[in-house]
Amino acid sequence: MLKKIKITTCLGILSVVFICSGCTSEKMTSKDTNKVSTSVPSVTPAINGKNYKATLATNLKVDATVEASDIKDIPTLQITGKVFDKNKLLNAFLGSKGIKEKKQDGQSSFTVNNKNLTIPEEPGSFNFITPLGDYVKSIVNEGAEVNKFKLKELEFMTKSKATKQVTDMLKTLDITPNMKPKIYALDYNTLKKEQDMLMKDKDYKYFVDLGKTKIKDKWTKDDECYYMLFRIDMNGIPCYDSHYTMQSLDSMVSGSEARVIISKNGIESFDINGLIYNQKNSKINTSHLISMQQAVESLKKKYSNVILKDEMLVTGISIIYLPVITSRGTTSNAGVTLNKQIEMVPCWYFNINLKYSNSEGIVDTMPIEVRINANTGKEIL
Structure with a gap:
């Protein structure tokens, strides 16, 4: 279903996500080297449904519901599309x-x-x-x-x-x-x-x-x-x-x-x-997960070199499995993808709302997501 309002919204989201990925723009500029970000307070990993609040930097705050298992070791899986x-x-x-x-x-x-x-x-x-x-x-x-x-x-x-x-x-x-x-x-x-x-x-x-x-x-x-x-x-x-x-x-x-x-x-x-997805018979070795605190530090680091001129609020933090392509494979004459290699990677997932002023000067909100590899602490891009 094609709707003009949806097209406009999607284009807006794409542009905002591009901006928030670290590019310099009217919304963000390089930080003055004398500016110091507010440090992340120490926190005990929250239980499902609990709330976590923190200030990571100017205009980057957390007021989030946390949904995370207490499992400390989640394996990375080799997966394929399920044959029904x-x-x-x-x-x-x-x-x-x-x-x-x-x-x-x-x-x-x-x-x-x-x-x-x-x-x-x-x-x-x-x-x-x-x-x-x-x-x-x-x-x-x-x-x-x-x-x-x-x-x-x-x-x-x-x-x-x-x-x-x-x-x-x-x-x-x-x-x-x-x-x-x-x-x-x-x-x-x-x-x-x-x-x-x-x-x-x-x-x-x-x-x-x-x-x-x-x-x-x-x-x-x-x-x-x-x-x-x-x-x-x-x-x-x-x-x-x-x-x-x-x-x-x-x-x-x-x-x-x-x-x-x-x-x-x-x-x-x-x-x-x-x-x-279906799990294959084999799996990647299990690695100890980084804590929520370490994942939050990675999120903070992502935005450490820019000044956020619009407010960003983290509203959700969760542990999920994220599919990651390791090899694109080939495409058949019928357009079917063959031999594609995919892994299901444990990930700290952040839901973020960005407040911005649209072309008419009305304040609106755009959703942004950040995915942090729960084994390495690096962003999955």
Whole structure:
């Protein structure tokens, strides 16, 4: 779904991240050698859900919730994209009768009763969609959109029951969720309101007119559904759930997340955002993890040579598994990546909000993330 507001936001985020990676700009200038940063106070590693506050430098502060395991040694894993059992997927989403199969552009598409399951040749993902799921996804994807839905629960099912149903399906497909999902109740009145608002956007309407984006003529209570975002677990550690570009290889690296829409009629959309990974038989030797204090010192060092003219606030600190490409491999004629080598590296992950003034002089916030290798203390770029 293409939205002008999303394009603008994404470009803004990219430019801010570039600036905050150490480049001199109007926002940041080289530090006067006489300036001394505020030292990081000593801290005992926090338990999950605890808060940690500190001032690292002028305009670089921490007021963060800490989510970190008390495990001191987490191995770096050799991983590959998970090969899903095709029959399990077909039985779970389409049943076993009347299925039509089509192979095109490096993927297989299976269809029955307007329901579609797509399985790429490159392992690690799949996508299931129904007509209702398609309508909902044209309106709701992520970010600010889901926050517009204010209902706590829907009448057809409680959140806990919906979560259990989807969690059971994940486990059936050999996908292990980490903790409970983020879950949003999508009521039909707000879905209609958001669709009407989007139709006023010329970019959105352009794709509707082309037939690329489908809209629903009438929304009813039967269309209400839950939207869930599941983080994926590997050996008890949550996997990175987004995407990033490895600067050293100029390659996009996919994290792991499952996005699911469920209505009273069952699963309406099941989308793997990124890839689901499998551990190979071998693994890299385990190294003792650096402490949170050492990771915070690495974060402070990253910004030690610049003056931050805008406020940066660390809001989250966590230990995650981060996929890192060690060899890009080759690409087949069908566009499938072959022989790519990937490791899952333990990482201290920092969520940061940067306050800035936009072109209209309005103060806004941009998200930034910093990833510190939990074995070496070096930033993963």
